[in-house]
Amino acid sequence: MTRRLLLVSNSTLHGGGGYLGHCQQQIQDFFGEQVKRILFVPYALHDRDGYAKTARDKLQSLGYEVDSIHEASDPVEAVRMAQGIFIGGGNTFRLLKALYDNKVVSEIQKRVLKDGIPFMGSSAGTNVATVSINTTNDMPIVYPPTFAALGLVPFNINPHYLDADPNSTHMGETREQRIKQFHEESDTPSVLGLREGCMLLVEGDKATLLGSTKARLFTRGKPAAEYEPGSDMSFLLTEGE
Numbered sequence: 001m002t003r004r005l006l007l008v009s010n011s012t013l014h015g016g017g018g019y020l021g022h023c024q025q026q027i028q029d030f031f032g033e034q035v036k037r038i039l040f041v042p043y044a045l046h047d048r049d050g051y052a053k054t055a056r057d058k059l060q061s062l063g064y065e066v067d068s069i070h071e072a073s074d075p076v077e078a079v080r081m082a083q084g085i086f087i088g089g090g091n092t093f094r095l096l097k098a099l100y101d102n103k104v105v106s107e108i109q110k111r112v113l114k115d116g117i118p119f120m121g122s123s124a125g126t127n128v129a130t131v132s133i134n135t136t137n138d139m140p141i142v143y144p145p146t147f148a149a150l151g152l153v154p155f156n157i158n159p160h161y162l163d164a165d166p167n168s169t170h171m172g173e174t175r176e177q178r179i180k181q182f183h184e185e186s187d188t189p190s191v192l193g194l195r196e197g198c199m200l201l202v203e204g205d206k207a208t209l210l211g212s213t214k215a216r217l218f219t220r221g222k223p224a225a226e227y228e229p230g231s232d233m234s235f236l237l238t239e240g241e
Contacts, residue, residue: 002116005152005202006030007129009159009194009211011089011122016197020058020122023199026210028062030201031084031118037065039082043098044090044124055088075102079111089123089159092136096128097144105150112152119152123159130156131188135179153202154239156182161193161216176216176224183220189239191218200233207233 008023016022031038038059042051052068059066072078079085085108087095099105112119121129127136128149135156164174173181179191194200197213209215209231217225217236227233 002204003113003152003202004030004116004118004204005112005129006118006120006199007126007153007157007194007202008120008122008199009126009161010196013197018058019054022197023211024058024062026199026201027059027120030120031064033063035064035084035118037067037082038084038086038120039078040066040068041085041087041095041099041125042068042070042090043102044088044092044095046094051088051090055086059086069102069104075104076107079104079107082111082117084118084120085111086120087122087125087128089125091141092124092127092133092138093140093144094142095124096133096147096149097142099128099150100145109150109152112150126157126159126194129153132156132186134186134188135182135191137175153207153237154188155190155192155236156186156188157200158191158193161195161198163195163216176218179218183218189220190236192216192233192236193218198229202237205234205237207237209233 013022040055042048045051048070056066069075069078111117127133129152132147135158162175193216195213198211198215201208201210215227
């Protein structure tokens, strides 16, 4: 498989230099000099014009021109012509609904999995790259036709993963408890909790954890496990085989 993915937990990190500042070196390493133009997907936010400007300003500072899919007269054709794709964060339910409404799901899958164009996601954009959006943190403000996502990897991700605070008086479920509830209902065996500052690089059948924070892996029937930046996570890509 020729897939190349950069799946980022969050686009803005406290003290990280603004929008995409904490991962700009990884972005440049990922897209390289071969990609000149990136197709941005702003469907996760209501203000698509403003969101596209934010992404365009940042990516242009890194040497890339940006086309926003919402400005295209034919979104499917925009995906077909894209050299690289970046799906930004926001509300995951709104994002997935718009991907289906604009009929670009199968075309993105083809371009990424068969043609091998680089795909980057952050937050909600990372959620939709996985098996389903069932492990998003977002409220279902709209109803997509299905929770099934792009399936670019055979596992789920929980971006913005938060550890339980032992000093907190909050009595609601922890993120870990909610993921365990997901495993009680779903056939997807693994959920990778990406803390803010963490990202996963996928190149073909190799996956590597990048960034400044650890990830926490939840696999049904096993204790949760911690992984340091630089860890080889390739074993996740063979799930279900």
